[in-house]
Amino acid sequence: MQLNLKNPIVFFDLETTGINIANDRIVEISILKIDTDGNEEVKTMRINPEVPIPAKTSAIHGIYDEDVKDAPTFKEVGRQLATFMEGCDIAGYNSNKFDIPLLAEEFIRAEVDFDMTKRKFIDVQTIFHKMEKRTLEAAYKFYCDKNLDDAHSAEADTRATYEVLKAQLDRYSDLKNDMEWLSKFSAHNKNADFAGRIIFNDKGVEVFNFGKYKGKPVTEVLDTDPGYYGWMMNGDFPLFTKKVLTNIKLRNAFGKG
Incomplete structure (x- = not known):
């Protein structure tokens, strides 16, 4: 075919x-x-x-x-x-x-x-x-x-x-x-980043897909544990994952402005 x-x-x-x-x-x-x-x-x-x-x-x-x-x-x-x-x-x-x-x-x-x-x-x-x-x-x-x-x-x-x-x-x-x-x-999840560290849940919200905050909305984690962003940015994560995380952080900050 x-x-x-x-x-x-x-x-x-x-x-x-x-x-x-x-x-x-x-x-x-x-x-x-x-x-x-x-x-x-x-x-x-x-x-x-x-x-x-x-x-x-x-x-x-x-x-x-x-x-x-x-x-x-x-x-x-x-x-x-x-x-x-x-x-x-x-x-x-x-x-x-x-x-x-x-x-x-x-x-x-x-x-x-x-x-x-x-x-x-x-x-x-x-x-x-x-x-x-x-x-x-x-x-x-x-x-x-x-x-x-x-x-x-x-x-x-x-x-x-x-x-x-x-x-x-x-x-x-x-x-x-x-x-x-x-x-x-052929997709397992709807990924926000290519590595699947951040995915969209069934409500279309970006959530973490690993670690202690798995399933938690990214914006919620950035608000309650702002140091988590720095940990990820300095960690061994793909550059594109860091780019997506930064975009979410900036969007969240401007949305509150």
Whole structure:
């Protein structure tokens, strides 16, 4: 089944130095762009993370410091990538929890103004887990009856994710071929930030989604425990989470003015 697209959509996958959204860096990115007419364009590039790649991480994706020492940094290519993704909905595998938050961090560090909050996000892993609960390799075999050769290569994983989503739409009649519907279906929570540290509750109010104030409205916590803001701003939280928190703080302050 071909995707019913109102906007172009990009499928993307990252290979990184690790799994810490706030501190780790991209070493390879692959983006498969599907236009509304079905035309495909792929962009894959290695990125110099400007930090050493841990040996245990290199053992997984096969990318070593030597492989990226002459590659461009994200700051050098960030604007090019943003232009390529401009106006597109965004899909990936485990992308809502990892790839999108980490990519947002890289854009902020590179000082590239790329607003991803207006996009529709489709996480193929979430759809898969809700339907079958397996890994990408198993999903590819299950839905496409193919073996995923070259797994943990960004481009192979990216293209497999695209094929899996199309096969999911063919298999499940209760899935709608609509990116807005799929975006809502593949989301665990309605996040205010990409990492899911702050989410919207069922009343549309931003609440903390972790720690001692989990479930508490952010504005309420900022009023009763103003030091919590400083603790988060100085803590090991993603830059985008801090940006969202600051925006809520400023909005709350001006709303009282």
